Amino acid sequence: MRILLTVAELRAARSELLQRDATATLGLVPTMGALHDGHLALVRAAKERCRFVAVSIFVNPLQFGPSEDFSHYPRTFDQDCTLLLKEGVDLVFAPAAEELVPAHATTFIQVGGIGDRLDGKSRPGHFRGVTTIVGKLFHVVAPHAAFFGQKDAAQVAVLRAMVRDLNFDLDLVVCPTVREPDGLALSSRNRYLSAEERIHALALSRALQSIASMSVQEKDARVLQEHLRSCLAAAEGIRLDYAEVVDPRTLEAITTMHKGALVAVAAYVGKTRLIDNIVLPSGNTP
Template sequence: MEIAATIAEFRQARGRLGRLGFVPTMGFLHEGHLSLVRRAREECGAVAASIFVNPTQFGPSEDFSRYPRDMERDLALLRAAGCDLVFTPGVAEMYPPGSLTAVEVTTVTDTLEGAVRPGHFRGVATVVAKLFNIVQPSCAYFGQKDAQQCVVIRRMVRDLDMPLEVIVCPTVREVDGLAMSSRNVYLQPDERQAATALSRALDAAAALYKAGERDAGRLRQAMRDVLAAEPLAGIEYVSVADPELLSELETVSAGALLSLAVRLGRTRLIDNIPLPG
């Protein structure tokens, strides 16, 4: 496995590879990330990953400075998963002094995470566009857990005619249903137990849909009821939205996206499931 800290080093190594799958990450890897690496290897033959905690997608009151980092551990996990090439740039490499350009996707960034975290998706779209330009992947792999991010990136790729395929893979969960996330390490033991309320809330709404309920308001209320029963859970939003535009629905149809954001102590978690269809 090769490791490149600069764009020039990465491009030189990239030239020795053909069809390439790409997994962009912010590090502190878990099984969700590694499942993307393995799928990229199966489908593309060669795989590259990036480890970069992107400062432009964090708000001033968010956790950039304390976001978990362990480069040595991450590199060992990527090597074991069969990664061929890892890009590990510093902030100055990705955002040289005097940088003036940003990428902004509109409309689908106005709701959910975009409403709660102003500027977040501007940072996401910019860094992902830069990474795609540097890596030149055939396919890029993302997890369903960050559903709105996936919508934004797919839209950016389509609108800017980027020559790659964005592949969204199922959320990987702990045995008790909690979606794997690098931020789970922040949870205290009681908060970790309470965090199962997120998946239980989504499951409750999905069960109503399976039983024939099509009123989106009732599905939202089902999620709120489960979360309200957990004293440690502070609800930021619950949503039943169109899967492409992310606008809230009144009547649910197949493929609708159930999503939520919850605070447990100092930790903010998100989760979602698309309804079958």
């Protein structure tokens, strides 16, 4: 496994890897580090599908708001590398902030509409930061496929739109959310939770599970959304950010449930903002 710190190093290592075999494919798993089993599931999906796998570790300053947790976002580089080595990853791209976000840069990639919904609404500028950096990573790593977690459902919708609208020549592969045995969706931010908050946080997956059960009978999306909000409003230690039933591609509210409807929530548990979602009627329930 090679660890590359600059764009030039990464490109050289990529060329070296792929020139051995002109038909070989490269998969990219973009991460912000602080790796957990959700990330490792993405790496395994990439290994299964591609000959070589690159993982980027970059805490992207552009996707954090001024009052958000950029400065204390968990950074566990050595542990991350140990995990990735065990998974048989080929390249780790870990640039410094200035390498990918130099002071002079003024260019952004922005997805209108979709990028302003759900987390894009709660976190203005967030998705512009995500799409700009993911676009740069696509240009630097030039992967044949890139792997993202369904846990970040809004991010998935925004990146799908970006790849389609800008004709990026790669497959975007979305992998199911990985959960703790009790239902909590894995997140690097779970590290922030106290033991008590960890218990409170279960309200998110529980509320989604309740909606999943209810949706077998109830097809009015607004009724389900109201129920979801009530569940979370009643939950101890939870401050709701959003709870919505939307089309998974456009992130626009729907009125009648249809196959693949996205039920997405974001809430604060103490100071920690968590997100979770399910796709209904089938698939990946908590």
